[in-house]
Amino acid sequence: MVEILLRFAIGGVVVSLFAIVGDIFRPKSFAGLFGAAPSIALATLGLTVAHNGKAYAAMEGRSMILGAAAFCMYAALVSWVGMRWKVGALKTTLALMPVWFVVSFGAWMLVRATQ
């Protein structure tokens, strides 16, 4: 329970800090970079190394590459849909969220199957 609370507190602070940095930069396309900052990873990797060891954290890093590729496709699709169909941002981001799950888990299963 203490570990979960610690992750919650550290995660909240790190994610908020990156969001604040993103807020103050201009232009918008540059500020957007901070929307994909390694905030969750920075908040948890230290704890993971301490509790589960470096090999475990390195394995997480390998899977994270697939999650990041899925994030890239998801964000590009959100941008394209937003520009083309002029839909509200919240609707677009939530409606396209399954893209992240399908791409990341699909890629992970593919990698697992080839090993």
Added chain:
Amino acid sequence: MIGVRPSALKESKPHEYLMRFIFGGVCTAAAGLIAKKFGPGVGGLFLAFPAIFPASASLIETHEKRRKEEAGLEGTQRGRDAAAVDAAGAALGAIALAAFAGVVWQMLEGRSAVWVIAAATAVWALTAVGAWWLRRTLVHVWARKRRVASAARGVLAKR
């Protein structure tokens, strides 16, 4: 040009900061629980989960809309465009996120975790800025080519 506008911080209301903190905290705690339940393979995917992306995109849209409407302009469309441009930036940031993960995967074992995480963060920053600069340059070159081609067509049409 890249610029900094600290006054933008005043546009966010306290509940918006609180919402980001809670979203970030919940997603980080959930990533830990998922890794514990399903192992590092699935847990690692969630280290790159777009945790606060929907909330941030929505805030950007709201702030831009408010700013334009205060200036007496139509704000809805500008707000949506701003969120879409921000998402394009996030797509580039996600490429850098993959580079961060690659450094952690390849370098962590046998080295100081603090140094590897610091190096991975530096790689993220350099890759993100490099990708943004490259995209910006390519967009400018493409736009210039279009302008030149359009001007040439205009000259030919007059003849």
